Amino acid sequence: MALVLTEEQSMLRDSARGLISDKAPVAHLRGLRDAKDTTGFSRELWTTFAEMGFSGLLVPDQFGGSGLGCVEAGIVMEEIGRTLMPSPFLATSVLAASALSRGGSEAQKAQHLPKIADGSLLAALAIDEGAKHRPLQTKLQATRAGNGFKLSGDKAFVVDGHTADLLIVAARSAGSAGDKNGLTLFLVDPKAKGLAVERTAMVDSHNAARIVFDNVEVNADSVLGEVDQGFGLLEGVLNIGRGAVASEMVGLSDEVFGRTVTYLKERKQFGKAIGEFQALQHRAAELYIDIEITRAAVLKALQALDADVAKAATAVAVAKARAGTTATLAVQEGVQMHGGMGMTDQFDIGFFMKRARVCQELFGDSNFHTDQLASGKGY
Amino acid sequence: MADLEKFRAETRAWLEQNCPAEMRKPMTSDGDTFWGGRNTKFSSEARRVWFERMRDKGWTVPHWPKEYGGGGLDGEEAKIVRQEMAAIGARQPLTSFGISMLGPALLKYGTEEQKKEHLPKITAGLIRWCQGYSEPNAGSDLASLQTRAVGDGDDYIINGQKIWTSYANYADWIFCLVRTDPAAKKHDGISFILFDMTSKGVSTKPILLISGYSPFCETFFDNVRVPKSHVVGTVNRGWDVAKYLLQHERAMISGMGERGVGRPLGQIAADSVGADAQGKLDDAQLRSQIANFEVDEAALAAAAERAVDLAKAGQSHPAFSSAMKYYGTELNKRRYEILMSAGGIDALEWESDRSRGGARPRAWLRTKANSIEGGTSEVMLGIVAKRILDLPGA
Missing domain, CATH: 2.40.110.10 (Butyryl-CoA Dehydrogenase, subunit A, domain 2)
Known part of the structure; x- marks a missing residue:
């Protein structure tokens, strides 16, 4: 299979990006934070997610979902990563939907999956x-x-x-x-x-x-x-979740990077754009390369999960380990290159740094997955 | 899809039947590479058989058109051949700068006559090519090259010096950048020209490197007469051809670290540093370095696969090969630093049979050129910054 998105997948990305960037830019998260919102996400937006078929993306057709795969879930996660939208998507639509559809009895599936698809059930x-x-x-x-x-x-x-x-x-x-x-x-x-x-x-x-x-x-x-005998089921579900979080980190990294490059072109010091300085150019180029290589590793893992979850462990370990180090690098370079502005709460970059730290820990950080890879290869 | 699966099955069966067992073992020295050319020799009978079978099938270059001796395969099919060869650890039947560098440039810029003259001799391994790009005063600033080509009737008379010409002393022909208009701005007066290394006035001198090997030469041109018809592309527009070829060269160099299905680094390291009962390396720091390396190596392999797929889908940036070149070469240097550390004092022997003539330290030293040849890492980062990220400045 080619390591590029199909036409249908590109369309899904465009519609997810349109919705998320419109309804839930970073200001959306900021607003919930400042209001000390007790829910922490927008239920209204979750209803919209359900109407667009996102909440049931991994739920099989016969239970009212779209029956799509991990690549598609990763596409939505990547867009979520771009705006840091707080959403039940990961916990409910990726983790719980995978756990129930992969491990549930017919009765358990019939009871819960349609409600995940229509947005009425939240799970963790x-x-x-x-x-x-x-x-x-x-x-x-x-x-x-x-x-x-x-x-x-x-x-x-x-x-x-x-x-x-x-x-x-x-x-x-x-x-x-x-x-x-x-x-x-x-x-x-x-x-x-x-x-x-x-x-x-x-x-x-x-x-x-x-x-x-x-x-x-x-x-x-x-x-x-x-x-x-739950470990096999759990490991499969966790690997799907790891692939999804890795995608979120790719979106997050790419967004921070895009904002940083824009800033390098706009910010002037010593009478010229700071992006003219080779010291910054080379660091920006290195980060770009790092993100692109991670993007390929993550897509590879998502495709491997769709082909056979049981055989995807190595590809997932590579993806989650890489995504963690890439996101960590992206947010640190982002703050540093924004200078003092990057340290202010008013500027959005800090939100990305905070989310990247949490994504690192979710379902195993880079050290955990690198160790998994070594053990898997027998050394 | 069904057709591709059928093609995969046929490819697998054909390779199984035709690839000699000896050609499925990892190469142990540079001498195992078959480069072709007028004066070439096969290192073994299996080497010869494998090359000839692949040549007859058109698979020395599976994706080139059949009329030039290629296999006429499309991108998906060629990918399947690569994957199936990798699956059994099959060696490349033929390695050549004609395949990896000149061929793509000829296919894009060459006349039909030039393609018919040169491409079949590349696919059949009859002519070995070398690259005349760098000069003593034109390294990273390649476009400042000074080798002159002056018109004389239907010919050019070429004078000047090239350096870092890989295997010039073994090559039959050279593809060379020469200055045809010294009055023009430096990028605008360059032409891309082909000539026979046995032409009168061509001489080479190997350069001894820190590895103890001499893979590069100084190459001198003293009134070398070359027909004007040997220019590829438009006269004085050779920089376009040169840049296009460099993209392919960089893609090739970024893949130089790929070693097929050899033993995992962790197991190689276990031979010398030891492991506990569970097989865990006794050196925790080294284990961590290796694991980090292997994560990055797997990610790079995915990126290389994706780069090919993006190109096929018409979605790739022409400068992306610079990104891959940077990462691939830095990673290969890391691989050899790890191999040296894993080998400890055993990896320091330089001449013994035990060490196969110091194969490991010599290979380690060779990798240091990876981030210099074909454009330094710093030049690659500059290209990415300017052409892909569109950052300002000269």
């Missing part, structure tokens, strides 16, 4: 527990109780956890931290007894939650996939 994936992303180290305990399980433990960095109508929770039903076997995924109602959600305001003004589970009862029907 609860994985992380410690300061760093280590899915194998999952400790949240699932103990058999009667017909079901009791869940006890803590989750952190649950994206959109504060607004979710449905939680997908990774828990340890057997074995101990570090084991691949013994992980189970559960569908949990956030209003269940014993469950406490704390919205955590983050550096990037996006949404995440800490969630405490104190003997939360779930029945056997709430198991997503197979008991004790």
Whole structure:
């Protein structure tokens, strides 16, 4: 398959870009932040997303979605990255939709997927527990109780956890931290007894939650996939999410870079545009090259995911590792080349720097994925 | 799509049947490369068989037209041949500057007569070409070149000196930049001309490099007589041809680090530094360097694939090869720094059989030229800044 967008994909990009740049420029995020909005995103805009078919992009046709793939989801994420639009798209339409359509029973799919597609159900994936992303180290305990399980433990960095109508929770039903076997995924109602959600305001003004589970009862029907064998499903879903976040970072990097190059052409010092100075020209050129190479690696990973999720791990590790280092470089060069203006809250560049830091941590930073690659290659 | 899958199956079967086992092993020295030419020799019988089978199939250059000895394949088909060759680790049947540099320029700027004269001899490996571009005082500032071509009836008389002429001492013909109008502005008085290296007045002198090898020469022209009909493109517009050819040269150099399906760097390193029971390298810093390198290497491979696909879709920027050249050469230098570090003191031996004559340190030193030849990294960044990013200034 050619590593370029098809005509249909280009059209999708244009329509996503049109909508997002029009309705949710960076000022949209700024406004929500300044208003200390309790939702943290626009429900009205989410309805529009549903009407345009974006919320059900990964939901199969028979459940009311568009039945598209990871390349298409990545296209939308890239546009989200350009304006830093806070949106349930990642948590609900990418992670939850993938988890349910890949691991759900027919009943679970029929119950939830149509509501994801029509925008009426928001969901969140609860994985992380410690300061760093280590899915194998999952400790949240699932103990058999009667017909079901009791869940006890803590989750952190649950994206959109504060607004979710449905939680997908990774828990340890057997074995101990570090084991691949013994992980189970559960569908949990956030209003269940014993469950406490704390919205955590983050550096990037996006949404995440800490969630405490104190003997939360779930029945056997709430198991997503197979008991004790949830790691394969989880890893696949995480890889789809990693591909999506990598795309967001490509959009973010490209936008910061574009703004920076524009500034280099406009800002004058010593009687000329600062973009005439070779020191800055070479740094800009290096960053451009870095972004273009990362863009190719990310598209490669998204295509690999669409071909076979189980065989895409290496390509995804490369994409997420690269996207993390590229975005980190892009925002640092962005601030530096904007000089003092880059340090002001009034200027948008800082928002990109903050979001890039969060995207690095989401589902494993560059170090995590580089280590995964080395281990995968046996050294 | 179905046709392409059929083509892939046929290609795989043909390669399986026709590529000798010896030609599927990674090359161990520069001597394993087959360059063609009048005085060439095959390093082995398998080398000869592999070359001849590929030549007869038109696959020394799969994407050139059949009338010039190519395979007549379109972009997708040629990509499949490359992928299937890489899958079995098949060596290039023929390596030549005729394929990677002159050919594309002739296909775009040459007359039909020039194409018919030269392209079939390139695809058949009969003529080996070298490149007369740099001069002692025209390196990064190539357009200031001073080699003169003065008209004399139907001929030019050429005088001057070139430098860094790769393998000039083995080459049969040269494609050369000469100044045909010294009064014009420096980019406007240059012509692109072809001539036989056995012409009277041509001499070469190899340059000994830090690797101990002499892949480059000084090349001298003393009243060399060349027919005017050997100019490619328009007289005094040779800079257009030169730049177009440079794009292809840069694409070639950016791919010089690709080594097909050799052993992963991590395993090579494990041979010398050791590994724990799980196979994890005993040197954590080195392991991290290697892993970072391999992430970037995989990303570059995707970018190279994408560059070809973008070009096919008519969406590529003509200066993008400069971006790839910059990244590819810097990455290849990093690869050899890692290989040297991984090899430790074993990688310092220069002459022993054990070290195959110091193959690794010599290759390491060779890579240092990657970011100089074909335009330095700094020149590449300047091109990207000005032509792609449209940043201001001279």
